[in-house]
Amino acid sequence: MSGTLAKESMAAKPVIQSTKASRRVSRRKLFDRCFYRLCQFTVLLALMSLVTLIGHILYEGISWLKIDFFLNFTSRFAEQAGIKAAIFGSVWVLFLTSAFAVPLGVSAAIFLEEYAPKKKWVEWVQINIGNLAGMPSIVYGLVGLAVFVRYFNFERSLLAGSLTLGLLILPIIIISSQEAIKAVPLSLREAAYALGARKWQVVFGQVLPASLPGILTGVILSISRAIGETAPLIVIGALSFVAFTPVSIWDEFTVLPIQIYNWASKPQEEFHHLAAAAIIVLLVLLFFMNFIAIYLRQKYQRYKL
Amino acid sequence: MSASVNKSEEQVILEVRDLDVFYGQKQAIHSVSMQIKKGTVAALIGPSGCGKSTFLRSLNRMNDFVGTAKVTGDVLYKGQNLYGKKVDPVELRSQIGMVFQKPNPFPKSIYKNITWGPKVNGFDGDTDLLVEKSLKRASLWDEVKDRLHDSAFDLSGGQQQRLCIARAIAMNPDVILMDEPCSALDPRSTQGIEDLISELKRRYTIIIVTHNMQQAGRISDETYFFHEGHLVEFGETKQIFTNPSKKKTEDYITGRFG
Structure with a gap:
């Protein structure tokens, strides 16, 4: 062409x-x-x-990338090292982080778009959410360390890590959900109100379903970001040598990026290959999540606005 | 059902007394009064920006959503003041239907477009029956009966607008407000809507805003001419179009401005 x-x-x-x-x-x-x-x-x-x-x-x-690579824990010997603990940790973190950040973020977006009065303080909150979204992730690590690890005494648990990452992606989820809600045309709301619907019925029955594809896309992209984060987890003390899989939110853990970081910083050549293999796994995971985001968007856009 | 009703006892369903609407400092409607009889079609005409849509939206309190809008005066619906202290505007909107300028079906199936309104208002009857009845009254049933669960966006513009009318009908309102319902449609769909309006008026009272004078002439019983926020003249449609008493009305109708 x-x-x-x-x-x-x-x-x-x-x-x-x-x-x-x-x-x-x-x-x-x-x-x-x-x-x-x-x-x-x-x-x-x-x-x-x-x-x-x-x-x-x-x-x-x-x-x-062999079967054993997925089934083994990490090891001093490159030939025996695997990413079992890191994969379990990453999956745990993925679900816990979304469990914290998604409901909070979407609710905050609904409040800001639909209910918040047009006052100075709301504007101020809005600006600061924007600022938070641009904050370096290490700062969130320090906040997590001070608040979750030390103050709440969660120690180096999955809970502390997931809450920290949840904080990190919260502003991104809020902003992308707000954009999605904003994109719902006024005519749709008017149609709903003209039928005698109450505000919450309009919000939950029309506005949210109509903005769902946008919200989901934002949510999945921000969770992909959380999956790839290393710095804040290192700050709160996630381990790099873990030879067990976590069974509860109070357990210590590691995640893929930390495992990669750890292997890549070793002097032996073999570990660099291991790091590359783990990167492939992480990339596949991220591609897969983006694919889900695209799929969901397509699916829910059956009823295009 | 009741073609004889409006002849035998000319019952007033909606009465407006000294209605003023302000947008901030600007006054959009100046002391408008009118009486609308049950089972008739009233057309509001006038050049764009004359306040006819604003007026229409104050009849079901849709102006409540415009933060700066302020309404004074009375709108009596079946004798009750819509702007009274005890009136719940949400309750009220379920009794007065509205059809908008651009077809705005919900991004849901045809079926759910009809049932959503009744459901949020606590309808627990047979929805299949409701859908069929509403679509039949909006003369859309034959075209969509085999694809009720398709997206409403698969319909043509004219069909979408008839779906919006069906959606309003499903609430079983007494009054249906229509805000230039044909302005986004082609001539054939427009005729479909006009035919529908003529059919519906036996059952419902219809107040329609239009910038199309021929349309007002074809479908309405009474015509109200608005200019710069004032109700200049009103009366039987025939009389307004053939023998207007005010110079302004005559100028507008003969196309000298607008």
Whole structure:
């Protein structure tokens, strides 16, 4: 398609060429083509670096992806090391974090969009939610350490880690849910009110279902972010050498990114391969979650607005 | 059912007394009074921005949602003041239906579009029956009876608008307010809606805002001409169109402005 476009613009050139105006036109055409090439180049550059990165990781790690890799705990010996504990930890964290952050975040978004009065303090809250969303994740780690680990005495448990990550993604969930709710047209609300619906009926019966695809997309993307976070968990003291699977929220734990970080920082070459293999697992997990987000969006968009 | 009712006893279902509507400092409606008889079609006409939609929306208190809007005066619905202290606007809206300018079906199935309103108002009867009855009255049944569970967005614009009318009908209202219901539709769908309105008026009182004077002439019994927030003139549609008493009305009707 791009090729025909370029050809057409070349073919259309030689109509009248002598005047100043047509020279200006051809200069603009040239500029147009250059800009097009530039855009193409930047996309290519971005894709290339991604492909190189993934290619490198696959090359390094794919041969280390064996059944045992998933069934074993980590070990001093690279040949016996696996990610069983990290996978269990990550799955636990995934569910616990969503259990905290999703209901809270979506409710906050509903309140801010539907119920909050147009007052100064609401505006102030809104601005600060935006600020929180841009905060470096290590700060959340420090908050988690001070509040959950020390003050509430949760120690280095799954609970402390998940609450910390929940805090981290809360502002993102709030903002994306707000955007989704905002996108519901006024005409839909009016239709519902005109039928004699109460406010909560309008919110839960019409506005939420209509904004669900948007909310779900935001939720899943922010949970993917939580799954990939390392820094705040290191701060609150998640372990890197765990030879057991957690059975309750009070247990100590590790997660995939920490395991990767730990292996990648070891001097032995073999552990770098292990890290690459674990990265492949993490990437697959993230791709899978994004796929779910896309699937849900498609599914619920059957009733498009 | 009751074509004879409006002839024998001309019962007033909606009476407006000295209604003013303000948006902040700006006054949109200036002291409008009118009486609407049961079972008739009343058309509100006038150039855009004349306040006819604002007026219509004050009849079921939809202006409550506009933060800056303030309404004074009385709207008596079956003798009860809608702006009285004890009146619950939500309750009221379930008795006065509304159809909007652009078709706005819910992003749900055709079936659920009909049942949602009655359900949130505590309806626990036979929904199948309700859906069939409402769609038949809106002359949509034959077109959609085989795909009641398809999305309402699969329908054409005219069908969507008839679905919105069916949705209003399902609440069994006495009065249906229509805010330029055909302005987003093509001529054929417009005719469908107009035919429907003529059919419905035996059962319901319809107040319709339109910028299309031919439409007002075709479907309404009485016509109210608004200009710059004032009710300039009203009367039987025939008389307004053939023999208006005010210069402004005549100018508008003959197309000299608007």
